Amino acid sequence: MHRTKDGSVGLFSPEADDIYHARSGALTEARQKFAAHVVPADNLKLLDICYGIGYNTKAFLERTSGCKNIHIDAIDTDKNLAQLSPFFAADKMVNMILYHLLQPGRDTAPLLKDYAPFLDKYMVNLCLNAFLHNIYYRHISKSYKNAMKRLKNNNITMSLYVDDARKAVQTLDGPYDYVFLDAFTPSKCPCLWSLDFFRLLYDRMADNGMLLTYSVAAPVRNSLLHAGFYVGKTGVNGKSGTIAAKNPGLIKMPLSEYDLGLLKTRAGVMYRDENLTLQNEAIIAAHETERENSDLMSTSRYIKTSRGSRL
Numbered sequence: 001m002h003r004t005k006d007g008s009v010g011l012f013s014p015e016a017d018d019i020y021h022a023r024s025g026a027l028t029e030a031r032q033k034f035a036a037h038v039v040p041a042d043n044l045k046l047l048d049i050c051y052g053i054g055y056n057t058k059a060f061l062e063r064t065s066g067c068k069n070i071h072i073d074a075i076d077t078d079k080n081l082a083q084l085s086p087f088f089a090a091d092k093m094v095n096m097i098l099y100h101l102l103q104p105g106r107d108t109a110p111l112l113k114d115y116a117p118f119l120d121k122y123m124v125n126l127c128l129n130a131f132l133h134n135i136y137y138r139h140i141s142k143s144y145k146n147a148m149k150r151l152k153n154n155n156i157t158m159s160l161y162v163d164d165a166r167k168a169v170q171t172l173d174g175p176y177d178y179v180f181l182d183a184f185t186p187s188k189c190p191c192l193w194s195l196d197f198f199r200l201l202y203d204r205m206a207d208n209g210m211l212l213t214y215s216v217a218a219p220v221r222n223s224l225l226h227a228g229f230y231v232g233k234t235g236v237n238g239k240s241g242t243i244a245a246k247n248p249g250l251i252k253m254p255l256s257e258y259d260l261g262l263l264k265t266r267a268g269v270m271y272r273d274e275n276l277t278l279q280n281e282a283i284i285a286a287h288e289t290e291r292e293n294s295d296l297m298s299t300s301r302y303i304k305t306s307r308g309s310r311l
C-alpha cells in the first residue's frame with residue numbers, strides 16, 4: 001500500500017505483480033480516464049469491471065451528482081477490497097475492526113493483535129494501513145450519511161458481483177451506457193482484454209454506450225475494433241486511454257493512420273479466450289506463440305519506417 005501523488009491511497013498486488021492504481025494519483029486517474037468522459041444524465045447504467053476499492057464508481061457518482069435513477073453493477077473477484085469501499089456493507093467483523101481502528105488518536109497496535117486471529121494476513125495488512133480515503137469516508141466523515149441519503153433519494157442503486165468478470169458479465173443483460181474496464185495490465189491479466197471478452201461486452205452495451213479504459217495497448221485496441229466497436233483515444237494528446245463505442249459520433253479523437261498501422265504489426269496480435277475460461281498463463285503462452293509464428297511486420301520495423309508520420 002502506498003500514497004499516490006494526489007494523496008489518495010494506492011494498492012499493489014504481489015500476486016499479480018502489478019499496481020491497482022496509478023502512482024500519479026489513484027483518484028485523479030479515476031476522474032480523468034473514466035468519469036471525465038461521462039455525460040451527466042438521468043437513467044444511466046454503469047458496469048464497473050474490476051471495482052477494487054471503488055475509485056471509479058466514486059468518480060462516476062461525483063460526475064453525475066444530482067442525476068437520478070442510476071444503477072451500477074460492480075464486479076471484482078476480491079470481496080475484501082469491495083468491503084473497503086464506501087458503497088458496499090462490510091461483514092460485521094470487518095466493520096467493527098475498521099470502526100475501532102479509525103477512532104482518532106487510538107493506538108491501533110494492541111487492538112489489531114486481538115482481532116488478527118479472525119482475519120487473514122492480507123486483511124490485517126490492509127487494516128494496518130487503514131487510512132484509505134474510502135474507509136475514512138465511510139467510517140468517520142460526517143458527510144457520509146448525507147451522501148448515502150442523497151443516493152437513496154435520487155434512486156441510485158448498486159449491485160456487487162464477486163466473481164470472475166467473464167462469468168459475471170454472462171449473467172448480466174445491460175444495456176450499459178458506460179462500461180469502465182480497469183483490469184490489471186493486459187500482458188499480465190489478458191483474460192479481461194481478449195477479443196472474446198470484448199464481444200461479450202459489445203452485446204451488453206447500449207447503442208450510445210461507451211467503454212472506457214486506461215489501456216492504450218495495441219492488442220486491446222485491435223480486439224475492440226474486431227469486436228465491432230469504433231475506437232478512439234482519450235487524454236491529453238490521446239496518450240492516456242482508450243474509448244470504444246458502437247456509435248462513431250461518440251469518438252472525438254479517432255485512432256490515427258499511424259495507430260491503425262501499428263495494430264497491423266505483431267504488436268497488434270490479439271489475446272484469445274474462445275470459451276472465456278482459460279487461465280491467464282494459457283492465454284499468454286498462446287499469444288506468444290501466435291506472435292512468433294506471425295507473418296505480420298515486426299513492430300520495431302514499422303516504427304522505424306513510419307517515423308515522421310507519428311501523431
Ligand SMILES: C[S@@+](CC[C@H](N)C(=O)[O-])C[C@H]1O[C@@H](n2cnc3c(N)ncnc32)[C@H](O)[C@@H]1O
Pocket residue numbers: 019020021049050051052053054055056075076077078081163164165166182183184189191192
Ligand atoms: C487495477 S485493479 C482495479 C482498481 C479499482 N478500479 C479501484 O478503484 O480500486 C484490478 C482489479 O481487478 C480484480 N480482478 C483481477 N482479475 C479479475 C477477474 N478475472 N474478474 C474480476 N476482477 C478481477 C482485482 O481484484 C483488482 O481489484
